[in-house]
Amino acid sequence: MLGCRKIRGLLAASLYEAPNEDDQATLDRHLANCAACREQARQLRALHDAVPIPPVEFTGDLLPVLRQRLAEESTPFLWRRWAMPVAACALLVIFAGVWFVSFPAPEPSLMTAQVPEISSSPIDILFAKAENLRAERDFTGAIGVLAEIAKDYPKDRKAAEAQLQIADIEFSDLQRYPHAYEAYETVRNNSPESWNDAPAMIKDRFDLLSEACTKDFEPLYALDAARSGLDTSFDKLEQLVVRYPGSLVAALAVDAMCDQVAEEADAIPIKAAALESVRQRCKTPIAIAQVNVALGDMYWRVLHEPQKAREYYAQVIKSPHADLAKVAQAALFEIENTP
Amino acid sequence: MELSALDDQALALALKSGNTAAFDELVHRHQGRVYAVAYRMTGNRDDALDIAQESLLKAYRKIGSWEPTGGFLPWLLRLTANQSIDHLRRWKRHRHQPLDETYVPETEGAAVEPAAMATESGVRAREIDARVRQSLEVLSPAQKTVFVLRHYEGLPLADIAQQLGCTVGSVKVHLFRALKKLQKELGDLV
Numbered sequence: 001m002l003g004c005r006k007i008r009g010l011l012a013a014s015l016y017e018a019p020n021e022d023d024q025a026t027l028d029r030h031l032a033n034c035a036a037c038r039e040q041a042r043q044l045r046a047l048h049d050a051v052p053i054p055p056v057e058f059t060g061d062l063l064p065v066l067r068q069r070l071a072e073e074s075t076p077f078l079w080r081r082w083a084m085p086v087a088a089c090a091l092l093v094i095f096a097g098v099w100f101v102s103f104p105a106p107e108p109s110l111m112t113a114q115v116p117e118i119s120s121s122p123i124d125i126l127f128a129k130a131e132n133l134r135a136e137r138d139f140t141g142a143i144g145v146l147a148e149i150a151k152d153y154p155k156d157r158k159a160a161e162a163q164l165q166i167a168d169i170e171f172s173d174l175q176r177y178p179h180a181y182e183a184y185e186t187v188r189n190n191s192p193e194s195w196n197d198a199p200a201m202i203k204d205r206f207d208l209l210s211e212a213c214t215k216d217f218e219p220l221y222a223l224d225a226a227r228s229g230l231d232t233s234f235d236k237l238e239q240l241v242v243r244y245p246g247s248l249v250a251a252l253a254v255d256a257m258c259d260q261v262a263e264e265a266d267a268i269p270i271k272a273a274a275l276e277s278v279r280q281r282c283k284t285p286i287a288i289a290q291v292n293v294a295l296g297d298m299y300w301r302v303l304h305e306p307q308k309a310r311e312y313y314a315q316v317i318k319s320p321h322a323d324l325a326k327v328a329q330a331a332l333f334e335i336e337n338t339p
Numbered sequence: 340m341e342l343s344a345l346d347d348q349a350l351a352l353a354l355k356s357g358n359t360a361a362f363d364e365l366v367h368r369h370q371g372r373v374y375a376v377a378y379r380m381t382g383n384r385d386d387a388l389d390i391a392q393e394s395l396l397k398a399y400r401k402i403g404s405w406e407p408t409g410g411f412l413p414w415l416l417r418l419t420a421n422q423s424i425d426h427l428r429r430w431k432r433h434r435h436q437p438l439d440e441t442y443v444p445e446t447e448g449a450a451v452e453p454a455a456m457a458t459e460s461g462v463r464a465r466e467i468d469a470r471v472r473q474s475l476e477v478l479s480p481a482q483k484t485v486f487v488l489r490h491y492e493g494l495p496l497a498d499i500a501q502q503l504g505c506t507v508g509s510v511k512v513h514l515f516r517a518l519k520k521l522q523k524e525l526g527d528l529v
Contacts, residue, residue, distance in 0.1 A: 009511030012518050013496055016489055044515075046529045047522045051471050052464040053491055056378050058371035062388075063363055066395055176400075221404055225421070236504050 004037055011041050015048045072140060123149060123158050139173050160187050160194035175224055177217040181209040208248045219249040227256050234260050241287040246323035254294050272298045289319035293327055306335045351411040355402045362399055369412060373419050379487045380423030382472045390426055394419040409501050413494055417502035420484040467528055474524035482517035485510055
């Protein structure tokens with residue numbers, strides 16, 4: 001006879017859906033012999049029957065608002081998000097908070113000496129306005145203001161800054177990855193100097209978008225969904241790794257899995273330990289190989305323990321995924337040839 | 340053929356292939372249920388309207404990732420549940436308003452809470468529903484999602500499992516735990 005713990009799911013489900021013959025027989029058999037579960041069943045039934053299902057009526061129509069929102073989104077873009085070929089990503093607008101790192105404001109003394117009124121220049125007022133709108137979570141408004149800067153000051157280095165900020169909003173706040181990609185592309189094409197000066201984080205992000213772009217950005221949407229926080233998230237992240245092994249998205253998924261494991265076991269203080277836990281929890285060979293690559297990288301590049309890194313990379317060489325195996329081979333070659 | 344004659348799957352496939360009129364029909368068909376899920380998840384009408392909008396927009400943007408092997412409505416309601424959870428996390432606020440307050444926005448759509456509850460039993464049911472709504476806050480995101488989609492929306496457990504990417508057994512366990520927690524919260528009413 002199944003234990004009480006195993007019967008509980010069936011008990012709850014039977015309140016809503018008739019069990020199949022086997023489950024019904026299992027339930028009947030258990031309840032006939034278990035007074036505690038009979039009482040549990042009675043209480044759950046009483047609760048189920050007592051929780052009303054009052055109608056939540058909805059009148060009116062959201063469609064006009066949705067149409068307006070979609071029109072606002074599509075106006076600057078000539079393409080549908082999921083149908084646009086990469087080659088067409090060339091036009092418009094877009095953003096980045098971290099951008100100020102790479103575009104530092106002039107030194108105060110310089111500002112005071114040469115352009116004393118710079119703090120209240122129209123362009124700075126617009127940037128401040130965009131920042132306020134973003135802080136108030138009016139992202140569309142912020143993008144509109146930044147697009148205005150990019151359009152009105154095309155020759156100014158600030159135009160690139162505005163577009164990077166738009167891209168950041170698209171990426172971080174709205175998760176509209178095609179738009180973010182297009183914005184970064186615009187800066188790369190139109191302002192190569194500004195792009196060269198941009199921080200590494202922005203270039204890493206662009207690499208991620210470039211990779212995802214070849215798959216209509218689906219890997220990034222899947223990553224968002226997997227990170228959405230339900231209890232099944234770890235499994236979803238593992239599935240993502242299996243679907244896109246060797247990709248940047250897979251690496252991010254492994255990071256997210258580490259966060260989950262670290263949350264679940266606060267005693268794990270360092271990433272390597274979290275990665276070990278993730279590896280133990282993964283069920284699929286490809287995911288395990290991806291985590292082994294991360295572990296190898298951690299031990300080789302961060303902790304500088306080549307011997308331990310070798311062990312992980314060596315396991316990946318036998319991986320069922322050729323790209324991961326190549327990564328491991330290259331890393332092993334690098335270790336062997338590093339004095 | 341009129342779009343209104345098509346079933347959800349056909350409309351979703353049409354939308355997936357670029358027919359935006361199919362989106363209009365899907366919105367007309369399901370906006371009420373999307374709103375209801377958002378309201379059940381958040382317990383707040385204003386939030387539910389915002390979430391309903393965002394969820395339908397998300398469905399439009401992400402229709403490319405919808406697989407015809409799964410039903411469109413479960414997919415849409417799962418998006419809504421996720422959007423609601425994200426919303427609750429982001430804002431960390433759980434505002435409550437009386438169920439019998441009606442709210443009729445002029446342009447967006449009107450959310451009308453349970454009417455026709457004037458009888459004694461109706462009043463009692465309303466009180467219980469208000470308590471249930473408060474009690475839902477003690478559920479984990481997964482428990483709340485499963486409970487709302489099964490108890491209120493009547494989605495089959497198998498569909499919920501498919502949408503959450505877990506086994507039916509796991510969904511049953513979430514459901515059991517949700518009911519147990521509610522039992523603890525509402526013990527005096529049952």
